[in-house]
Amino acid sequence: MVMYTSPPADPEAGLEEKTVVVVEKRSFAGWMWKLSAGLLVAALCLGLVLLFAWYWHGRSEPMTPAGPTQALVEDPEDKTDPHDTLLRISSKAKAAIHLEGIHTGGQSMPEQLEWRNGQGQAFAQGGLRLLNNQIAVPHTGLYFVYSQASFRVSCSEEEAEENEMASKNFMPLSHRIWRYSDSVGRKASLMSAVRSACQQGGSAENDHRAKQGWYNALYLGAVFQLNKGDRLWTETNQLSELETDGGKTFFGVFAL
Incomplete structure (x- = not known):
């Protein structure tokens, strides 16, 4: 907070009531901290989503060796x-x-x-x-x-x-x-x-x-x-x- 005072209109006027104006000064450091915290939370959420997608993709892949081998398919009637x-x-x-x-x-x-x-x-x-x-x-x-x-x-x-x-x-x-x-x-x-x-x-x-x-x-x-x-x-x-x-x-x- 910064305080400004206005000088008296007449130096010879003795003690007079002074006007005080209060001006709020934004904290640049506090704003940067909030921005950094928001970006960190967004990055963590994105990482969790990617990790979840990778996990389920690995579970859904068939347990068969890679290559042009033909898969064994069971007869549905069996x-x-x-x-x-x-x-x-x-x-x-x-x-x-x-x-x-x-x-x-x-x-x-x-x-x-x-x-x-x-x-x-x-x-x-x-x-x-x-x-x-x-x-x-x-x-x-x-x-x-x-x-x-x-x-x-x-x-x-x-x-x-x-x-x-x-x-x-x-x-x-x-x-x-x-x-x-x-x-x-x-x-x-x-x-x-x-x-x-x-x-x-x-x-x-x-x-x-x-x-x-x-x-x-x-x-x-x-x-x-x-x-x-x-x-x-x-x-x-x-x-x-x-x-x-x-x-x-x-x-x-x-x-x-």
Whole structure:
């Protein structure tokens, strides 16, 4: 702050009231300090933005070597196909069995889905084995048990006239896994699934399915504590409508 005083109008006038004018003087140093602080904050913000962008760019880059090599692309169907997924997992287990089903309608098993080992991608290792169309458990432990039954049901009007149940646009499909344990002394249901085919909906999709066939896949899978000597088998209805080619119907167990 600078103070200016005006001299008296008349030197001989004795003591008179003096006029004081106060003038504010801006501080150049303070203004420069504020400017420097603002620039520093802006630079820090820009640096953080660049660092964040570099970090996410590095995470989004594929972990593949540089060069004109061709990338390995998985088939999208492999990610959703339980048959291939379970087959890869079970093949790495110490004890595992994977079976593929058939139904010939012969006299040996007219009303039962027959499981085969050594056919297609079926295999058995680590003591798990197929015995009398049942899976025998070699030792006590945790196991993942799974199975799938695929159906292709015809919903045509010609068959509906011959079949009273089909004429009502309703055909129940069921698939179940049974377990027998010596410790329990009786069979018990591990898992089951039921679905209705040939539903009457009136939509264009249902009309198309009625002409081309109604496709359903009943899948079962869960972890169980099994005992040595336990036996597992399946029970499936509508065997004449089963689809068993291409690994569409399977049954397996692997140790955890």
